[in-house]
Amino acid sequence: MMSxxxxxxxxxxxxxxxxxxxxxxxxxxxxxxxxxxxxxxVLGIILIAGQVIWQNLRSGDDLQIDTLDLFTGGKRSHAxxxxxxxxxxxxxADDQSAGREDGWRRWLSSEIAPFAxxxxxxxxxxxxxxxxxxxxxxxxYFVLSGQCTLPRGLIYAAVCSGVFYLLFGVVLEVDLNxxxxxxxxxxFVRF
Amino acid sequence: MDMFDAMVVxxxxxxxxxxxxxxxxxxVYGLVIGILPGLGGIVAMTLLLPFAVxxxxxxxxxMLLGAHIGTIWGSSVTSILFNVPGAAKSLPxxxxxxxxxxxxxxxxALGASAMAALLGGVIGAVFLALxxxxxxxxxxxxxxxxxxxxxxxxxxxxxxxxxGSVLKxxxxxxxxxxxxxxxxDPVTATPRFTFDTLYLLDGVSFPIAMIGIFAVAEMMKxxxxxxxxxxxxxxxxxxxxxxxxxxxxxxxxxxVRASLIGLWIGVLPGIGASTGSIAAYAHAVxxxxxxxxxxxxxxxxxxxxxxxxxxxxxxxxxxxxxFGIPGGDxxxxxxxxxYNMGISPGPQMxxxxxxxxxxxxxxxxxxxxxxxxxxxxxxxxxxxxxxLPANFMIPIVLSICFxxxxxxxxxxxxxxxxxxxxxxxxxxEKYHYSRSNxxxxxxxAVMIERNLHISLTLYGEFFLFTRPATLTLFLLLVMTTVWPxxxxxxxxxxxxxxxxxxxxx
Numbered sequence: 001m002m003s004x005x006x007x008x009x010x011x012x013x014x015x016x017x018x019x020x021x022x023x024x025x026x027x028x029x030x031x032x033x034x035x036x037x038x039x040x041x042v043l044g045i046i047l048i049a050g051q052v053i054w055q056n057l058r059s060g061d062d063l064q065i066d067t068l069d070l071f072t073g074g075k076r077s078h079a080x081x082x083x084x085x086x087x088x089x090x091x092x093a094d095d096q097s098a099g100r101e102d103g104w105r106r107w108l109s110s111e112i113a114p115f116a117x118x119x120x121x122x123x124x125x126x127x128x129x130x131x132x133x134x135x136x137x138x139x140x141y142f143v144l145s146g147q148c149t150l151p152r153g154l155i156y157a158a159v160c161s162g163v164f165y166l167l168f169g170v171v172l173e174v175d176l177n178x179x180x181x182x183x184x185x186x187x188f189v190r191f
Numbered sequence: 192m193d194m195f196d197a198m199v200v201x202x203x204x205x206x207x208x209x210x211x212x213x214x215x216x217x218x219v220y221g222l223v224i225g226i227l228p229g230l231g232g233i234v235a236m237t238l239l240l241p242f243a244v245x246x247x248x249x250x251x252x253x254m255l256l257g258a259h260i261g262t263i264w265g266s267s268v269t270s271i272l273f274n275v276p277g278a279a280k281s282l283p284x285x286x287x288x289x290x291x292x293x294x295x296x297x298x299x300a301l302g303a304s305a306m307a308a309l310l311g312g313v314i315g316a317v318f319l320a321l322x323x324x325x326x327x328x329x330x331x332x333x334x335x336x337x338x339x340x341x342x343x344x345x346x347x348x349x350x351x352x353x354x355g356s357v358l359k360x361x362x363x364x365x366x367x368x369x370x371x372x373x374x375x376d377p378v379t380a381t382p383r384f385t386f387d388t389l390y391l392l393d394g395v396s397f398p399i400a401m402i403g404i405f406a407v408a409e410m411m412k413x414x415x416x417x418x419x420x421x422x423x424x425x426x427x428x429x430x431x432x433x434x435x436x437x438x439x440x441x442x443x444x445x446x447v448r449a450s451l452i453g454l455w456i457g458v459l460p461g462i463g464a465s466t467g468s469i470a471a472y473a474h475a476v477x478x479x480x481x482x483x484x485x486x487x488x489x490x491x492x493x494x495x496x497x498x499x500x501x502x503x504x505x506x507x508x509x510x511x512x513x514f515g516i517p518g519g520d521x522x523x524x525x526x527x528x529x530y531n532m533g534i535s536p537g538p539q540m541x542x543x544x545x546x547x548x549x550x551x552x553x554x555x556x557x558x559x560x561x562x563x564x565x566x567x568x569x570x571x572x573x574x575x576x577x578x579l580p581a582n583f584m585i586p587i588v589l590s591i592c593f594x595x596x597x598x599x600x601x602x603x604x605x606x607x608x609x610x611x612x613x614x615x616x617x618x619x620e621k622y623h624y625s626r627s628n629x630x631x632x633x634x635x636a637v638m639i640e641r642n643l644h645i646s647l648t649l650y651g652e653f654f655l656f657t658r659p660a661t662l663t664l665f666l667l668l669v670m671t672t673v674w675p676x677x678x679x680x681x682x683x684x685x686x687x688x689x690x691x692x693x694x695x696x
Contacts, residue, residue, distance in 0.1 A: 133593075138587065
């Protein structure tokens with residue numbers, strides 16, 4: 001696993017690459033079309049480069065200039081990580097209380113699992129459409145997370161889906177009957 | 192018709208069962224929509240437009256404005272309880288509202304929010320009525336170049352409140368601006384960053400990006416955290432809504448000042464409530480007796496932005512009605528509703544149809560009162576929501592998010608985009624690139640580009656130097672951006688000097 005500093009550099013490099021890509025693409029547009037994107041991309045490149053340079057110059061120290069300190073004369077309280085802002089989410093990768101798993105498992109659970117969860121929901125939406133996806137996802141999550149038994153999970157999921165159907169399908173008149181397999185299901189239901 | 196007669200006639204027009212019923216329906220509808228991520232005021236009002244034909248104007252306008260005001264407080268609720276702003280204008284409520292929830296003071300925060308919004312709405316309406324004769328010449332002085340600089344200033348000011356470093360905050364803002372440029376350029380009709388896909392030609396929808404970058408990302412974070420938003424074992428509810436109500440009267444002058452900020456920001460067309468709520472928050476810090484407590488759950492940090500948001504609606508009515516210039520996107524919808532009803536906004540609204548103007552002002556007051564009453568009644572129930580276990584919250588909220596994303600344009604691709612922004616938001620949160628700045632950059636991007644093009648066309652390339660007001664605002668922008676660095680450098684030098692002196696003794 002990478003150290004926090006290495007991760008920060010990687011993220012900065014990706015952002016730098018994105019700004020450079022935007023700059024490259026913008027140069028292909030007409031003068032009026034690129035009038036704002038080009039300076040913004042250049043500014044972004046300067047800012048991210050400055051952030052990386054500053055991090056290098058000030059080892060172990062993020063750039064923490066806080067204008068709220070300007071207003072408070074430096075009296076504003078500072079959280080343990082020194083930024084003095086509203087509580088920042090604990091980095092799951094750094095949180096020692098996140099679990100007693102070894103490094104690889106902790107990395108999997110903290111990094112890959114949330115993306116996998118969102119990916120699963122998206123696949124369900126694409127294949128089965130909004131309503132069926134909600135029913136399957138909520139029922140599956142309630143049951144597999146141990147929140148409730150299968151019958152109760154199905155009931156809760158059906159109630160949730162029913163409420164969503166009323167709110168979005170009936171009141172807002174959104175067509176929830178979409179998805180890759182819905183035409184086949186509709187034929188089956190009609191038959 | 193003189194002002195007093197117009198006030199009375201405008202109020203009487205609302206004293207019909209249909210008008211009062213419609214305002215109530217609008218408020219409840221708006222509250223529900225406001226709490227749902229992504230379905231903000233603009234969506235709520237859009238869905239009501241078809242009802243413009245067939246109902247009396249006062250009743251329909253009551254429902255329309257009532258829904259809009261309901262969504263404002265609804266978006267404040269999600270900011271306070273879940274650290275997820277329902278709209279960009281509710282962003283500052285995250286700074287102190289959410290820490291109050293974490294401390295077990297969710298009811299107090301919600302009570303303070305509801306009462307501040309009510310007082311802001313009433314104060315804003317009163318001052319608006321008094322200011323109508325004065326405001327008009329001032330509004331006409333502002334040109335596109337001044338609006339451009341104010342939009343840029345809004346971005347840099349917001350960057351200074353970002354979590355993490357200012358450089359990261361500004362980087363996030365730049366990224367947000369560039370994302371907003373995806374799609375067809377409105378000035379030259381050039382497809383930008385579309386990769387020849389039809390979907391991206393329409394650009395990235397703002398509500399979808401918001402759903403992903405805040406709501407989906409929060410659920411991803413909660414999934415990893417594996418607990419409730421507020422740990423049940425540690426935090427008990429230690430407050431009531433009436434504590435929050437009392438807080439407003441303990442800080443009544445802050446409420447008044449924040450309301451005036453909201454009113455004037457609302458009056459200036461195109462600025463948007465986001466800038467106003469941030470400005471109000473900064474003002475609260477500046478004038479507080481305990482500035483060091485901001486960011487940790489200071490109720491003043493909730494009162495000021497909400498009072499501003501309450502007053503902003505009244506202010507936004509003035510340029511909309513008097514000049515046909517919408518004060519924001521929701522006011523643009525109001526304009527459409529007017530045209531549908533055969534009413535033409537313009538200077539004559541302040542002379543021949545002044546009673547209609549006061550009808551709208553009274554609607555803002557009544558709707559604000561209803562929102563406060565309903566809000567205070569349901570706040571104890573809403574305050575329990577963060578204590579729900581994660582395994583209960585995650586599937587429901589994620590489902591609402593993705594269905595909400597689908598609802599915006601009826602496309603499955605929007606759901607995928609919401610998921611993508613969810614991943615981006617999760618990573619931004621992890622590495623301290625401010626999501627708030629990103630979203631504000633998206634919001635202000637169109638205003639920046641449009642006003643820049645207009646300024647160059649009207650005033651030439653050197654408009655910055657040929658227009659004194661523009662130059663003044665620009666210098667103010669540079670000062671407020673550079674000053675934090677200068678001050679920090681001075682503070683470090685002072686500390687180093689103290690250390691050196693202490694060591695030499």
